[in-house]
Amino acid sequence: MALPQDLVREFDELVKNYPEKRAALILALHRCQETMGGWISPDIMEDLAAYFALEPVEVYGVASFYPMFRLRPVGKHVVSICHNISCDLRGAQDVIAQVCKLTGAPLHGTSQDGKWTVATVECAGACANAPMFDLDGVYHEDLDAEKIAKILGAVK
Amino acid sequence: MKAFDTYLLDRAKQDGAHKLESYRKLGGYKGLEKVLKTGLTPAAVIDEVKKSNLRGRGGAGFPTGLKWSFMPDPAKDPRPRYLAINADESEPGTCKDRVLMERDPHGLVEGSLIAAYAIRAQAVYIYVRGEYRLSHDRVRDAILEARAAKLVGKNILGSDFSCEIYMHKGAGAYICGEETGLMESLEGKRGHPRPKPPFPAMSGLWGQPTTVNNVETVFNAPFIIERGGAWLAGIGTKGSSGNFLCGISGHVNKPGVYELPFGVTAKEIIEDKAGGIWKGRKLKAWFPGGSSCALLTGKDVDVVLDHDSLKARGSSLGTAAMIMIDDSTSIARVMEIIARFYDHESCGQCSQCREGTQWLAQIFRRIAHGKGQPDDIDTLDALAKGMAPGKTICALSDAAAIPTLSAVRLFKDELMECVRKQRDPLAVKQPEYAVAGGHH
Ligand SMILES: Cc1cc2nc3c(=O)[nH]c(=O)nc-3n(C[C@H](O)[C@H](O)[C@H](O)COP(=O)(O)O)c2cc1C
Ligand code: SF4
Ligand code: FES
Numbered sequence: 359m360a361l362p363q364d365l366v367r368e369f370d371e372l373v374k375n376y377p378e379k380r381a382a383l384i385l386a387l388h389r390c391q392e393t394m395g396g397w398i399s400p401d402i403m404e405d406l407a408a409y410f411a412l413e414p415v416e417v418y419g420v421a422s423f424y425p426m427f428r429l430r431p432v433g434k435h436v437v438s439i440c441h442n443i444s445c446d447l448r449g450a451q452d453v454i455a456q457v458c459k460l461t462g463a464p465l466h467g468t469s470q471d472g473k474w475t476v477a478t479v480e481c482a483g484a485c486a487n488a489p490m491f492d493l494d495g496v497y498h499e500d501l502d503a504e505k506i507a508k509i510l511g512a513v514k
Numbered sequence: 515m516k517a518f519d520t521y522l523l524d525r526a527k528q529d530g531a532h533k534l535e536s537y538r539k540l541g542g543y544k545g546l547e548k549v550l551k552t553g554l555t556p557a558a559v560i561d562e563v564k565k566s567n568l569r570g571r572g573g574a575g576f577p578t579g580l581k582w583s584f585m586p587d588p589a590k591d592p593r594p595r596y597l598a599i600n601a602d603e604s605e606p607g608t609c610k611d612r613v614l615m616e617r618d619p620h621g622l623v624e625g626s627l628i629a630a631y632a633i634r635a636q637a638v639y640i641y642v643r644g645e646y647r648l649s650h651d652r653v654r655d656a657i658l659e660a661r662a663a664k665l666v667g668k669n670i671l672g673s674d675f676s677c678e679i680y681m682h683k684g685a686g687a688y689i690c691g692e693e694t695g696l697m698e699s700l701e702g703k704r705g706h707p708r709p710k711p712p713f714p715a716m717s718g719l720w721g722q723p724t725t726v727n728n729v730e731t732v733f734n735a736p737f738i739i740e741r742g743g744a745w746l747a748g749i750g751t752k753g754s755s756g757n758f759l760c761g762i763s764g765h766v767n768k769p770g771v772y773e774l775p776f777g778v779t780a781k782e783i784i785e786d787k788a789g790g791i792w793k794g795r796k797l798k799a800w801f802p803g804g805s806s807c808a809l810l811t812g813k814d815v816d817v818v819l820d821h822d823s824l825k826a827r828g829s830s831l832g833t834a835a836m837i838m839i840d841d842s843t844s845i846a847r848v849m850e851i852i853a854r855f856y857d858h859e860s861c862g863q864c865s866q867c868r869e870g871t872q873w874l875a876q877i878f879r880r881i882a883h884g885k886g887q888p889d890d891i892d893t894l895d896a897l898a899k900g901m902a903p904g905k906t907i908c909a910l911s912d913a914a915a916i917p918t919l920s921a922v923r924l925f926k927d928e929l930m931e932c933v934r935k936q937r938d939p940l941a942v943k944q945p946e947y948a949v950a951g952g953h954h
Contacts, residue, residue: 377594378702378720380701380703381702383702384683385682385683388683388685410702419704423704424686424687426644426645426686427686443606443607443837443848444607446847446851447763447764451945452945455946455947464949464950465949466949466951467950467951468950479645479686480604480686480688480855480858480859481604481605481607483603483608483611483645483646485761486762486763486769488764488769497648
């Protein structure tokens with residue numbers, strides 16, 4: 359496999375922002391995850407290693423260090439629920455239970471139809487609007503049961 | 515609360531202030547113009563910031579002008595040099611930099627340029643946590659607009675000052691907010707903090723002189739340049755000047771991010787801004803500045819918010835993120851979450867931190883779940899004392915130890931009761947859900 363040409367062109371521009379090429383690795387991992395199926399497959403790691411002239415194990419070492427990078431396939435939609443203190447104080451556990459129930463996904467797992475993955479995350483910086491979740495990269499804040507049902511119900 | 519003047523959030527409150535045109539209409543880029551058009555030297559800018567007594571808003575409260583003056587003299591040290599803006603904002607409870615980046619991104623661009631000018635950096639890297647998409651995009655777009663208007667890039671506003679600004683993204687690791695972890699991450703590596711010395715001003719990004727500043731810190735710079743260091747020094751208290759962004763979350767009626775001058779009391783913030791403790795309950799405990807500082811009790815709300823007053827109470831201002839906990843809440847539960855967080859985020863390089871955070875998490879968890887052992891409270895105390903102060907490469911270990919020591923000191927009886935009864939009397943029955951194996 360090889361990286362898609364448009365991504366390669368994008369990375370060629372990105373690496374110009376740094377005195378050393380590999381500085382763009384984390385941004386490149388983000389772009390791969392965003393555009394190539396929602397997770398970082400072993401193939402992607404090998405391709406990135408080739409692009410950045412690193413050993414694949416080094417790319418793995420970086421990808422596995424950062425919680426945002428998923429090293430296993432995920433559902434079509436990902437709900438990341440904050441379960442840190444400010445959210446817990448305002449009902450994060452109820453949010454988790456409701457999201458799992460509505461989506462049919464177990465926490466840290468994917469629903470059988472492959473539509474949903476549900477996970478917890480640490481403080482997302484939305485503490486004054488707790489509880490919150492991130493749905494496919496978009497924050498939803500000041501959640502309550504009604505709002506959650508509406509947000510998830512609108513997802514195709 | 516006495517009346518006070520605001521400046522930090524004035525533009526952010528206007529719709530559309532994130533566009534260059536509105537930013538300029540609201541007085542933006544006047545500070546940068548003053549620097550470049552009246553021929554202020556970098557040393558003069560640093561002097562003005564020193565005069566202002568501005569202290570860093572990233573958590574440690576380090577004097578900003580002093581930090582800038584640590585950068586070597588370019589006549590003697592001609593290496594390239596960098597400014598890194600810390601927009602990782604991951605300390606639990608903290609959600610203030612986001613307001614500035616989403617609603618007033620040019621304020622960050624202008625502040626970064628003034629800071630870069632003062633330390634003579636030719637490039638700025640803005641490290642935004644990966645989850646903050648809107649913040650990232652707003653600041654990126656502001657840089658594009660600013661570049662088109664000759665405010666970023668070569669010969670800014672026709673002067674001989676040239677400076678690039680680049681966006682960078684994190685990917686969900688709290689430790690990358692620690693300044694040397696941030697630099698490793700910016701270099702495309704795992705965010706493992708580096709031992710100090712060498713300090714960043716001598717050897718930072720790619721081994722070159724580097725200054726790391728928080729978003730809100732440099733956001734103050736244009737105001738200081740325009741209005742003078744003495745103006746900022748005149749706001750607030752003796753050791754803490756200016757206004758600050760206070761995020762208040764948890765059990766209050768109106769959580770939010772509020773701009774306040776140093777010197778207001780916690781009680782004033784809770785009552786006048788946050789609408790009081792919710793559900794008619796009483797305040798049991800609170801973190802004044804994020805989860806890394808010592809807990810205070812409901813009785814401590816008379817304390818003034820500034821660096822020295824909170825230190826005198828045995829806590830700290832941290833990121834000024836107040837997390838409020840009402841009297842129906844179990845401290846064991848609170849600490850179970852806090853300890854889990856530090857265990858999850860420890861990078862594992864230092865044994866005290868790696869092992870210590872793991873033990874703290876396990877012990878608080880079993881206490882909260884009715885399985886505490888008779889000497890658990892003493893063990894927590896001894897463990898935390900072995901983790902800090904200053905025993906590890908970075909302060910994450912301290913960040914886990916400090917709230918633990920405060921919880922054990924202030925709420926020993928409550929924790930002991932959970933152990934004795936083999937259940938947590940304040941536990942709330944949690945809803946049930948299935949958990950799949952693994953964590954990704
Ligand atoms: C574990 C840890 C996490 C930190 N996270 C952040 C953060 O998210 N944002 C931040 O500005 N500073 C953070 N800091 C503080 C930085 O190390 C550094 O002191 C700060 O960015 C300096 O900026 P200032 O002088 O403008 O405050 C953290 C420190 C530690 C020990
Ligand atoms: S104190 Fe903890 S987080 Fe910091 S370097 Fe050591 S192990 Fe890593
Ligand atoms: S604790 Fe949930 S967003 Fe901060």
